[in-house]
Amino acid sequence: MLSYRHAFHAGNHADVLKHAVLALLLEALRSKQAPFRYLETHAGAGVYDLDSPEARRNAEHEQGIGRIRAQAGSPPALAGYLAALDAVSGPGGRARYPGSPRVARHLLRPDDRMVLCELHPADHALLRAEFAGDRQVAVHRTDGYQGLKAFLPPPERRGLVLIDPPYEVKDEYRQVVAALGAAHRRWPTGIYALWYPVLDTTTHARLLQDLVQSGLRRVLLAELRVRPEDGPRGMKGSGMVIINPPWRLDRTLEALLPWLWDVLDPEHRGGWRMEWLVPE
Numbered sequence: 125m126l127s128y129r130h131a132f133h134a135g136n137h138a139d140v141l142k143h144a145v146l147a148l149l150l151e152a153l154r155s156k157q158a159p160f161r162y163l164e165t166h167a168g169a170g171v172y173d174l175d176s177p178e179a180r181r182n183a184e185h186e187q188g189i190g191r192i193r194a195q196a197g198s199p200p201a202l203a204g205y206l207a208a209l210d211a212v213s214g215p216g217g218r219a220r221y222p223g224s225p226r227v228a229r230h231l232l233r234p235d236d237r238m239v240l241c242e243l244h245p246a247d248h249a250l251l252r253a254e255f256a257g258d259r260q261v262a263v264h265r266t267d268g269y270q271g272l273k274a275f276l277p278p279p280e281r282r283g284l285v286l287i288d289p290p291y292e293v294k295d296e297y298r299q300v301v302a303a304l305g306a307a308h309r310r311w312p313t314g315i316y317a318l319w320y321p322v323l324d325t326t327t328h329a330r331l332l333q334d335l336v337q338s339g340l341r342r343v344l345l346a347e348l349r350v351r352p353e354d355g356p357r358g359m360k361g362s363g364m365v366i367i368n369p370p371w372r373l374d375r376t377l378e379a380l381l382p383w384l385w386d387v388l389d390p391e392h393r394g395g396w397r398m399e400w401l402v403p404e
């Protein structure tokens with residue numbers, strides 16, 4: 125199918141949540157000396173020009189990263205994410221926005237590695253060019269679900285997998301749960317993060333229910349909604365499911381999510397939640 129292009133959405137509220145959580149996960153991995161590996165199944169283009177016609181069409185970033193940037197201060201939990209942002213856009217700038225691969229690359233140490241899968245020919249070409257000559261980064265034009273089979277478990281035996289599908293077809297909601305289960309069987313000790321959209325009252329609820337029934341343990345959920353559930357069609361918010369989260373991530377998110385909600389949904393039409401979908 126491959127009609128989804130992330131350039132239309134870069135820097136929106138969902139990217140803010142996803143990339144803030146991603147940075148927290150990588151910072152936790154950095155707290156131990158041993159090298160780690162980062163694997164991404166649906167990597168996108170790597171970096172986005174917020175002045176491009178695609179990004180300007182709905183200017184989604186204005187209600188996302190634009191609102192974060194407009195704050196006088198920000199919680200320490202956002203420091204890694206905002207540093208990755210500064211590294212591509214320049215302090216206070218907003219012309220370029222880092223996709224998840226650039227956020228992750230900013231947080232790798234010299235012995236850490238990352239593997240990126242992207243299937244769209246144009247986004248794959250942009251991603252490959254973005255990391256050309258970078259010996260710590262491998263870019264593959266591969267189906268991300270095949271990538272989970274090919275690249276797990278990683279030689280480092282510690283690290284993070286981000287699964288960020290476009291959910292263009294309804295079946296993808298089932299596909300991600302099956303793929304996560306299979307990946308977890310191959311590598312049970314890895315950290316896994318799955319992004320999902322909140323579109324209506326049932327679609328994501330079914331995804332979460334399927335995850336509960338999948339038998340996975342230690343499943344944490346962080347969700348942020350910026351529009352009312354009974355509002356017009358479209359994305360109301362998004363969430364991140366984290367399997368094997370680092371110690372105390374739940375506490376960090378419990379403090380961060382209300383701040384993000386205040387900033388990204390100043391009229392408080394949506395809401396947030398952080399809960400253990402499945403405990404130990």
Ligand code: SAM
Pocket residue numbers: 126128129130139142165166167168169170222223224225241242243244247266267268269288289290
């Ligand atoms: N993770 C990126 C970020 O946060 O910057 C955004 C990724 S975007 C939501 C999803 C990407 O998955 C798109 O670039 C799309 O081309 C790609 N894609 C779609 N199906 C895929 C598949 N089966 N395997 C790998 N990539 C796929």
